[in-house]
Amino acid sequence: MSEAISLAEAASHRDPEVGLAAVAALRQMLEQLEALQVKAAREDGWTWERIADALGVTRQSVHRKYASRRFPGRRRT
Amino acid sequence: MTRRAEQGLDPITSRLLAAAGTEADRARHGYIGCEHLLLALLIDKDPTAREILATNGIALPAARAAVADVISSGSGDGPRWNTADLLATLGLDLPAIQHQMRADYGPHAIAELYRSPIGRHLSWGPLCGLHMAPGLKKALFRGEGRAGFPTSGHVLLSLLDAGSDGLDAVLAALGSSPELLRLAVKERLGQAG
Numbered sequence: 001m002s003e004a005i006s007l008a009e010a011a012s013h014r015d016p017e018v019g020l021a022a023v024a025a026l027r028q029m030l031e032q033l034e035a036l037q038v039k040a041a042r043e044d045g046w047t048w049e050r051i052a053d054a055l056g057v058t059r060q061s062v063h064r065k066y067a068s069r070r071f072p073g074r075r076r077t
Numbered sequence: 078m079t080r081r082a083e084q085g086l087d088p089i090t091s092r093l094l095a096a097a098g099t100e101a102d103r104a105r106h107g108y109i110g111c112e113h114l115l116l117a118l119l120i121d122k123d124p125t126a127r128e129i130l131a132t133n134g135i136a137l138p139a140a141r142a143a144v145a146d147v148i149s150s151g152s153g154d155g156p157r158w159n160t161a162d163l164l165a166t167l168g169l170d171l172p173a174i175q176h177q178m179r180a181d182y183g184p185h186a187i188a189e190l191y192r193s194p195i196g197r198h199l200s201w202g203p204l205c206g207l208h209m210a211p212g213l214k215k216a217l218f219r220g221e222g223r224a225g226f227p228t229s230g231h232v233l234l235s236l237l238d239a240g241s242d243g244l245d246a247v248l249a250a251l252g253s254s255p256e257l258l259r260l261a262v263k264e265r266l267g268q269a270g
Contacts, residue, residue, distance in 0.1 A: 005149070019166075029174070032199060032202045066198075
């Protein structure tokens, strides 16, 4: 299949397929990095309020994202 | 590699999965799929599948080229481009980020994250490395139990039954088809009918 295009070639032509796929990959990586940092913070005893402040979001939004799980260091009531 | 793949597997499945991963890494593909398992069968020490494929005109060099063409044209079972290369277009060095995370949080931090309550909502992402395409999972794992394949020929048969569009495209590029190979495998394994 000679129509195969290399990533470098596609990127150099500002191919939206590459740009959008790159953004999707970045978003996935950010989700992983955030979860890794949140896990580390909880293990270090951080409160959800402090985590929310550090992330620049509200406590409610952090809870919306993570509160359906059982967190380290705290039991749901 | 997936969490499932970390669990105990029979020797041939484990060996083929590792070889498929090596093939995907070598070609800088973004996932491990049925396409790579075909390549793994062509280099495995159990000659059963390799001989069946050779009889049908399929050898390693042409198969590697066909897999590369199919995936880079977007007809594979997974993403067309690998994540590290995609992030590099944004100026991000994924291997360096992975290295830093391992240095900061330990070599198994990412795997542990996915086992933790906080990580269970995550989809498989760049820090994890290559993910396994659904067709490959279907080919290697049946139901809740292990496949328990006795020979590479049985793995090939399961691979052909996985319904992989990527594999079908590779076989078509090589002048073959799942139907032709399925007959050849069953004849070789004495399972015709």
